[in-house]
Amino acid sequence: MPESFFILSKDYLELATDEIIAIAKMYDRFAKAKVISNLVIIQSKTNWKEIAKRATFVKISGQILRKMSGLFLDEGNIGVLKNAKTFVCRIVNLSSNQFNVPELESSMGDMISKFSHAKVNLENPDVTVYLIFTNNENFFGFSKRDKVAIRPKKSKKYPHELDWKLTRLMINLIGLKKGETVCDPFCGTGTTLLEAESMGIHAIGLDFDEKMCEIAKANLKENGYHSEVLKSEFQELTKISEKFDGIVTDLPYGTSSKASEKPQEILKKFFSILPKRKRVAIMYKKELDVNSKINGLKKYHIYRHKSLTRTILIK
Numbered sequence: 001m002p003e004s005f006f007i008l009s010k011d012y013l014e015l016a017t018d019e020i021i022a023i024a025k026m027y028d029r030f031a032k033a034k035v036i037s038n039l040v041i042i043q044s045k046t047n048w049k050e051i052a053k054r055a056t057f058v059k060i061s062g063q064i065l066r067k068m069s070g071l072f073l074d075e076g077n078i079g080v081l082k083n084a085k086t087f088v089c090r091i092v093n094l095s096s097n098q099f100n101v102p103e104l105e106s107s108m109g110d111m112i113s114k115f116s117h118a119k120v121n122l123e124n125p126d127v128t129v130y131l132i133f134t135n136n137e138n139f140f141g142f143s144k145r146d147k148v149a150i151r152p153k154k155s156k157k158y159p160h161e162l163d164w165k166l167t168r169l170m171i172n173l174i175g176l177k178k179g180e181t182v183c184d185p186f187c188g189t190g191t192t193l194l195e196a197e198s199m200g201i202h203a204i205g206l207d208f209d210e211k212m213c214e215i216a217k218a219n220l221k222e223n224g225y226h227s228e229v230l231k232s233e234f235q236e237l238t239k240i241s242e243k244f245d246g247i248v249t250d251l252p253y254g255t256s257s258k259a260s261e262k263p264q265e266i267l268k269k270f271f272s273i274l275p276k277r278k279r280v281a282i283m284y285k286k287e288l289d290v291n292s293k294i295n296g297l298k299k300y301h302i303y304r305h306k307s308l309t310r311t312i313l314i315k
């Protein structure tokens with residue numbers, strides 16, 4: 001079974017690790033994962049590019065060619081360079097040993113140049129060859145240059161809008177597939193709708209504020225997207241629950257956006273009407289859950305500053 005590697009950014013490492021595993025399992029429920037610090041090795045029939053494309057916090061990814069004990073490569077290892085004109089070698093050192101990385105990269109480049117016609121190109125190579133050191137194992141792998149994904153656009157910024165990365169992460173944590181539908185019952189400017197559509201997931205947004213609905217619609221239009229936006233209280237979701245597969249939302253904080261009532265009351269009521277058998281990822285201000293009564297499968301806490309810690313709850 002092919003193995004891929006994903007080096008994750010250390011911001012939100014637990015979330016990033018769970019995200020990559022959730023994506024891998026969404027494509028192939030038999031996928032297996034091994035986590036070594038911020039390196040995740042996935043064994044799955046899914047191509048690494050498919051997984052990397054959906055993920056939010058991946059810095060480097062590629063396919064593993066083999067595990068290796070030393071630094072010795074032979075011609076068989078560099079078949080990946082067969083059709084490449086250019087390559088570069090990169091060392092990722094996750095072990096506790098100190099290496100002279102530039103020196104090692106350049107000697108690996110020299111070694112490979114003996115077997116291959118490809119030339120070294122540091123800026124924009126066709127193939128990047130990786131040697132990843134960990135305390136127990138070393139991995140030899142590669143990645144190929146790919147097109148940079150087009151991000152959804154928004155013409156204006158609003159103070160209460162959610163960071164697109166956390167939104168995308170929540171969609172991925174509940175494993176929504178291309179062709180499925182997500183509902184955001186507090187859609188605001190439509191961040192969830194934009195992220196979902198950019199991954200081929202349909203979306204329905206609700207917001208009780210007419211102005212927010214207009215902004216969300218304008219943002220969708222700007223990207224040529226077609227998600228539905230309904231001016232409605234969040235309770236409407238119980239009436240349309242057969243239309244969606246999961247809920248991803250960011251509840252009112254009681255600061256910069258309008259709220260129909262106290263955010264704490266909204267959280268309580270919203271939680272009590274969540275449809276069963278739907279996948280749910282919700283974000284709310286931690287302090288609003290006064291008696292820690294809001295529970296699900298997993299909770300993550302994201303510290304922003306001393307008066308704001310966000311909770312992401314997966315249900």
Ligand SMILES: C[S@@+](CC[C@H](N)C(=O)[O-])C[C@H]1O[C@@H](n2cnc3c(N)ncnc32)[C@H](O)[C@@H]1O
Pocket residue numbers: 160161162163185186187188189190191192206207208209212232233234235249250251252253257258259260261266
């Ligand atoms: C924190 S904001 C959501 C921000 C959104 N994720 C974004 O990126 O723009 C919360 C939203 O909930 C809406 N809202 C407040 N009370 C509501 C209610 N009772 N029903 C539906 N929407 C409500 C507000 O208008 C606001 O747009």
